[in-house]
Amino acid sequence: MKRFDYVRPNTLTEAISAAAEPGAAYLAGGTNLLDLMKGGIAHPTRLVDVSRLPGLDRIERQADGSWRIGALVRNADLAQDPDFAKAFPAIVEALLSGASGQLRNAATVGGNLLQRTRCSYFYDPASACNKRTVGSGCDAREGDNRLHAILGWSDSCIATHPSDFCVPLTGFDAIVEIAGKNGSREVTVEALHPLPGTTPERDSVLAPGELITALRLPATASTFAGHARYLKVRDRTSYAFALVSAAAGLVIENGTVKEARLALGGIAAKPWRARSAEAMLAGARPERAAFEPAARAALTEAKPSGDNAFKIELAERVIVRALMLAAAGTPDRVPALPASPFSSHAGAALHA
Amino acid sequence: MLDIIPTRDPAHIRHGSNSGQPLTRRDGALKVTGAARYAADNHPPKMLYAVMAVSSIARGRVVSLDVAAAKRHPGVVEVMTEQNRPALAEDPDAKTNPFMFRYEAMQNDRVRYANQPIAVVIAETLEAATEGAALLAPTYEVEPARTGLDGNESFVPPAVGVGNPSALRHGDVDGALKTSAHAIDVTYETPAQYHNAMEPHGIVAQWDGDKLSIDTPTQGLVMMQARIAGLFGIPPGNVHIRSPFLGGGFGSKGLISGPVVLGLLAAKLVQRPVKLVLRRDQMYGPVGHRSPTRQRLRMATAKDGALTAIDHHAKVASSTFDDFFEPAANASHSLYASPAIAISHEAVRLDNGTPLFMRAPGEAPGSLALECAIDEMALACGMDPLAFRLKNYAEVEPISGRPFSSKALRECYTQGAERFGWAKRPLEPRQMRDENGFLVGWGMGTAIFPALMFAAEARAVVRRDGSATMETGAHDMGQGAWTALAQIAADALALGIDEVEFKAGTSDLPDAGIAGGSAHTATAGSAIHNAGAAVIAKLAELATSDQRSPLFGAGNAGVIARGGRLHRRDDDSRSESYVDILARAGLAEVEARGNGAIDPAAQANYAMQAHGAVFAEVKVDPELGQIRVSRMVGAFAAGRVINPRLVKSQYFGGMIWGISFTLHEEAITDRRSGRIMNANLAEYHVPVNADVPPMEALMIDEHDPYVNPLGIKGVGEIAITGSAGAVANAVWHATGVRVRRFPIRIDDLLKGGDG
Structure with missing residues (x-):
């Protein structure tokens, strides 16, 4: 087999030190990295297994009302936490719409933030891909690109970010705590993933050797709990990446939107915060007449990167629906078929 | 008679x-x-692992392989290439009968499709063999890949399927098309599909002198035994194959494939037991697939809705080096009564592996197109789809005039429709909504499959x-x-x-x-x-x-x-x-x-077909275009049922395959490289549990004294036919949008949506 070092540090400090050398990669759930290694896309020379580091697997509500989630919390565990689900129903809906039950049992919060694109040219070592091999070109541009980006893409890369989880996190101002050899720092999830520009090989703003240790949700994020939904349109009812997804949160007072949050998935190299739409919604009545122009505003800059113009129209419609669902109020329980259009109504059964 | x-x-x-x-x-x-114990679960003592290196180009020549690098890798025992592979007694490119297919056993440096095996690395561990294969770092002389049904010269294949005539003409089709009261002319496209059995193809092979002991999944033990004996010039009795269980075959394990032969050659080369198992992505090439089809259907009826002509033409693809032509147009042979029926095929040669039998070869894509066209024809006549099918019920086999050995299709229609509640279906599309505002559509299709x-x-x-x-x-x-x-x-x-x-x-x-x-x-x-x-x-x-x-x-x-x-x-x-x-x-x-x-006398005098009727309900989000099948009822008459539990299971499997055909499956080929870009089970979609609705399969009594002494017709494939069309027709009925390219996608429905 291809030889690489495997180290399992006991402390965070040891982990950071072990990952300091070039070619090192952190391993947690492995649901993405191991696939990439088997497929010959990633070739780490050292795996630093952080999956057993102490203290990173807690879900904590802080005294100030904010939440802190350890990077090693499993997606499934976070989705099943009843208090977290009450505070952040759209995040839970997003988590449960991602991958499969088996994968969610293995995948971690930190790893999910750093999962790599599903662009089929990125996954095919025989294709040109600037993200995989700097300067090699982009075979997706003239290739099969129905699923590719409509916002924020560049000539060098039209890939999308595949995460569902990151979409509401971006909408609700989640913050990522990062540890590195020069100490700790934090960035917002929104700022974690850069747009491709001319450097699509950069998937995140993490410096080599830096490790995500936790995710924080500010106290204000839970004020949307009564009107927060995630909607994901895909080519089959489950176990498929989003064509387009949207996380919508509203604070409604006296029949008026006091504050709105909107983020999109499946349409750009990062989870896409639609701030112009949010601004238009503030002060508006929570109804279709306000949602439609906001949706159009969110897509003003959109342009097809290939055979995917339909995603612009679809994204507008997904936004409107997600806002309608949010306006109608969060259901008491996470519905069956989380985030599916077919779960959007009270009483929807697992089998329609 | x-x-x-x-x-x-x-x-x-x-x-x-x-x-x-x-x-x-x-x-x-x-x-x-x-x-x-499945084939790959067998680990004889001293067994080595073999891993194939496969081509990343679709057409050209292998120029170099870094065999030395692979051999240097710890654990690698041997690298088998065209240079050192043991000789075969038969040329892998020989073809002496239509059931014999050409395959790649590294007989030369040519590359004929992406994922073609070009070397085998044999090692003490799977990991060492895998890395050894990666270290071969092949270089190629690349020629432009020929992909897609257009842009390549087409021809009329001499035969389709296995030895069936590629064209058949009965009655005055052209005359009827010109003069009839109603006519349609519609074209449907279906994509390339791959079998994707859960169990990958593999072999554990052990030589003892000139005797061979083999564990491999096969749908044809004795045929494989004879083929292997011929390849290695040994008596068939020297070849012992165990294949107690298959993790799915779907036709892709019916014939010997290149990788199986390579496993045998590898074991012979190293004189130790060898296991060779395909990776999922390696199954997209050397072990068969279903050709894409483009099917043009022209039909005409008299004023009263009686068919006067059916003209079914299919364009399909084979490989550049062998012949298998998906007999899609043959679906119109035996189902609907029409005084004039024409069936024809044309084909192109593409730089892909040879397409082969895949569950209901010909019948599945042919039935989808035919059943959609029948619905379109019914609409043109202003008739209910079931009434139209009954109006054109074939009391005898349409072209031959032979009676059916048995045919309880009328009962299938009646009981299936009753169970489903078909009578309440509005004729016009986009008339039904459920309590949540989803568009609801009902569609049907007739199932037919020969009793072979x-x-x-x-x-x-x-x-x-x-x-x-x-x-x-x-x-x-x-x-x-x-x-x-x-x-x-x-x-x-x-x-x-x-x-x-x-x-x-x-x-x-x-x-x-x-x-x-x-x-x-x-x-x-x-x-x-x-x-x-x-x-x-x-x-x-x-x-x-x-x-x-x-x-x-x-x-x-x-x-x-x-x-x-x-x-x-x-x-x-x-x-x-x-x-x-x-x-x-x-x-x-x-x-x-x-x-x-088969009794040749019975076969000469009777048309032998299993039949069925499938009814589907779909729900479609009116704005977002997402589709979900919400209910299916199939009623099938296939002679005597030996085990109703297993038969029902086969019907369900076929109905799910039909959903998959219409809504999910598609191998996406990069038109420049000829590589398949979704060669994995995450992105090559088949239905997941949430896509499969509550289903009912009704077993309609049918006594057939002619097919065989047991009166059995076979149930493995029939439920795919009819089901795919039923789902497609239901999507039309829900939305009013007739999608003629499959799988039906959200993109196709957006333009017909509310928004």
């Missing part, structure tokens, strides 16, 4: 039966506990100690052959199912034919039935000719076998057990063989 006498051996007239009982799978416990039979043999033994054995080299692909054939065996010997040892799944047993064409139960079952009858006839002869037997002299009256005894037909109180008959005769056992094969 020749009068065919139905064959029902009196020995089989019995009270109480194993057949017809819904037994659970006899191998079920093995499977759910993981104790069932191949040739098989079985051997039965009844022993003096009361035990009995039935053997035939049958194949359990997951469909339940271990159970259904054992039920037939027990009936054949007039014993309880637990009193008969049923042996199958190895190449040293009598040839059970291939498990394909939905014909395995009919073929192997008939052989079993006849072997049992032959043994009982021997026992009867012993008893009725022996003065000491209570059955003495019953030769004219005859005997009936029941519960391990023979009873005098005209006096049930006079009987004797098999054990007593053998004991008195001083015989340890009595043995006999039986064959199963």
Whole structure:
């Protein structure tokens, strides 16, 4: 087999030190990295297994009302936490719409933030891909690109970010705590993933050797709990990446939107915060007449990167629906078929 | 017309039966506990692992392989390339009959499709072999790949499927199309599809001198044995293949493939047992697929909706080096009555692996296009789709005029429609919404699949100690052959199912034919039935000719076998057990063989088809275009049912395959490189549980005295036909948007949506 070092540090400090050398990669759930290694896309020379580091697997509500989630919390565990689900129903809906039950049992919060694109040219070592091999070109541009980006893409890369989880996190101002050899720092999830520009090989703003240790949700994020939904349109009812997804949160007072949050998935190299739409919604009545122009505003800059113009129209419609669902109020329980259009109504059964 | 006498051996007239009982799978416990041993679970001592390096180009030549780098890698034992691979007695590119397909066993440096094996690395561990294969770092001389149905020269294939005529013309099609009251002219496209059996193709091979011991999943044990013997120039008896379970075959394990031969060659080269298993992505090339199709259907009717012409033309693709042409247009042969029917095919050659039999080859894409077109024709006539189908019901086979050996399709329509509630369907589309505002549509399709039979043999033994054995080299692909054939065996010997040892799944047993064409139960079952009858006839002869037997002299009256005894037909109180008959005769056992094969006289005089009617309900989000099948009812008439539980399971599997065909499956080929870009089960979509609605499969009684002595037609593939069309027609009925390119996608429906 291809030889690489495997180290399992006991402390965070040891982990950071072990990952300091070039070619090192952190391993947690492995649901993405191991696939990439088997497929010959990633070739780490050292795996630093952080999956057993102490203290990173807690879900904590802080005294100030904010939440802190350890990077090693499993997606499934976070989705099943009843208090977290009450505070952040759209995040839970997003988590449960991602991958499969088996994968969610293995995948971690930190790893999910750093999962790599599903662009089929990125996954095919025989294709040109600037993200995989700097300067090699982009075979997706003239290739099969129905699923590719409509916002924020560049000539060098039209890939999308595949995460569902990151979409509401971006909408609700989640913050990522990062540890590195020069100490700790934090960035917002929104700022974690850069747009491709001319450097699509950069998937995140993490410096080599830096490790995500936790995710924080500010106290204000839970004020949307009564009107927060995630909607994901895909080519089959489950176990498929989003064509387009949207996380919508509203604070409604006296029949008026006091504050709105909107983020999109499946349409750009990062989870896409639609701030112009949010601004238009503030002060508006929570109804279709306000949602439609906001949706159009969110897509003003959109342009097809290939055979995917339909995603612009679809994204507008997904936004409107997600806002309608949010306006109608969060259901008491996470519905069956989380985030599916077919779960959007009270009483929807697992089998329609 | 020749009068065919139905064959029902009196020995089989019995009270109480194993057949017809819904037994659970006899191998079920093995499977759910993981104790069932599949081919790749076998690890003989000193076994090595072989991994294929495959081509990343679709057309050209391998220029270099860094064999030295691979060999240097720790654990690598040998690298097999075209330079050093052991010789074969037969050219892999030889083709002496239409069932013989060409394959790649590194006979030269040519690359004919992406994922073609170009080297094999053999190592002490799977990991070392995998890394060794990566280190080969091939370089190529690349030629432009020929992809897609357009832009390549097309031709009329000499035959489609296996030896079927590629064109057929009956009546004045052109005249009818010009002069009829209503006419349609529509074109449908279906994509390339890959079988994607859960169990990948693989082999564990062990040579002992010129004897071969093989574990590999196969749908055709004896055919494979003969092919391997020919390839290596050894007698067939030297080749022993074990294939007790298949994790799905779907046609892709029917014929020998290049990788299997490479496993044998690797084992020969290193003189140690070798295991070679394909990675999922390596299954997209050397082991067959379903060709894309473009099907043009022209139809015309008289004012009253009676069809006057059907013209079904299909364009399909084969590989550049072999011939398999998906016989899609043949779907219009035998289903709807029309005085004029034309069927034709054209083909292109592409730089892909050779397409092969894939569940309902021809019938599946052909039925989808035909059933959609029939709905479009019904609409043009302003008729309900079921009424239109009944109006054009074929009382005899349309082109040949032969009567059907049996055809309970009318009952399928009636009972299926009733169960589904079809009568309440509005004629116009986009009329129904559910309580949540989703568009609701109802569609239907007719299912049809030929009742085929191949040739098989079985051997039965009844022993003096009361035990009995039935053997035939049958194949359990997951469909339940271990159970259904054992039920037939027990009936054949007039014993309880637990009193008969049923042996199958190895190449040293009598040839059970291939498990394909939905014909395995009919073929192997008939052989079993006849072997049992032959043994009982021997026992009867012993008893009725022996003065000491209570059955003495019953030769004219005859005997009936029941519960391990023979009873005098005209006096049930006079009987004797098999054990007593053998004991008195001083015989340890009595043995006999039986064959199963089609009766040529019956086949010449009757059209033999299984039929069905499928009804589907879909829900479509009016704004977002997402589709979900919410209900399906299928009613099928396929002759006699041996095990209703297993048959229902086959029907469900077929109906799900139909959903998959219409809404999910598509291999995406990069048109420049010829590589398949979604060669994995995350992105090559098949339905997940949440895509599969509550389904009902109704078994419609059908007595067929002509297809075979058991009256079995086969149920493996029929439910795909009809189902795919039913779902497509339901999507149209829900939305008013007729999508003619499959799979139907959200993009296609957006333009017809509310927003």
